[in-house]
Amino acid sequence: xxxxxxxxxxxxxxxxxxxxxxxxxxxxxxxxxxxxxxxxxxxxxxxxxxxxxxxxxxxxxxxxxxxxxxxxxxxxxxxxxxxxxxxxxxxxxxxxxxxxxxxxxxxxxxxxxxxxxxxxxxxxxxxxxxxxxxxxxxxxxxxxxxxxxxxxxxxxxxxxxxxxxxxxxxxxxx
Numbered sequence: 379x380x381x382x383x384x385x386x387x388x389x390x391x392x393x394x395x396x397x398x399x400x401x402x403x404x405x406x407x408x409x410x411x412x413x414x415x416x417x418x419x420x421x422x423x424x425x426x427x428x429x430x431x432x433x434x435x436x437x438x439x440x441x442x443x444x445x446x447x448x449x450x451x452x453x454x455x456x457x458x459x460x461x462x463x464x465x466x467x468x469x470x471x472x473x474x475x476x477x478x479x480x481x482x483x484x485x486x487x488x489x490x491x492x493x494x495x496x497x498x499x500x501x502x503x504x505x506x507x508x509x510x511x512x513x514x515x516x517x518x519x520x521x522x523x524x525x526x527x528x529x530x531x532x533x534x535x536x537x538x539x540x541x542x543x544x545x546x547x548x549x550x551x552x
Contacts, residue, residue: 382516383435386462393458420445438467443479448548453478468515 399406437486440509443456463469469484486509 382466382468383438386466386468387417387421389462390458394455395460397452397454397458420449434486435463439463439469440483443484447481453480458459462489 391414395410395419398413399409404412420442421438423445424438427445428437439459441460446455446459447453457475458543460469460471460474460479463484464471465488471479471484471488472482473479489525
C-alpha cells in the first residue's frame, strides 16, 4: 500500500508543479524545489495530525487537504490531492471530481480483501494495479521451488548458471 500512497504523492507533486510553473517568473528547477518542499512539509504535518492509533491513509489525505486550505493554497491543490487518491482507490469523494472540494471529508475505500484473514494477515494482492504486478506474486518463487524439485529427481533441464541437470543430460552433452 505504501507504493500506492507514494505514487499518489508523486502525481500530486506533478500536478502542483504544473499549476505553479511560470517560466517568466521563476526557473522551473526553483519552482519544482519550492513545490516539493511545500508538499513534503504538508505530508509530514498531515502524518503528525493523523490519529495516533489506527490511522489510515484516508486520515492522512484528509489532513493534507485541511492543512492546504489552512495554508491558503489554491483550491486546485486540494483537488489534486483528492483526485490522485480517488484514482488510486484510497479515498472516495462525496462530490464529483469535476467540482472543487469545499471542506468535505473523504471516506476511506473499504476494500474487502484488506480485512484480516484467519491467519491474521491481509491479502493485498488485488487492492490496486501495483500489487497485481508479477513481482508481488509468489509465481516466480513457486516456479523455482518446483524446478528444483524436478532437478533433484533428474528432470527439468539444466540450469546454465549452476550447470545442474540430470546425469543423462550431462552424459548426452559430453
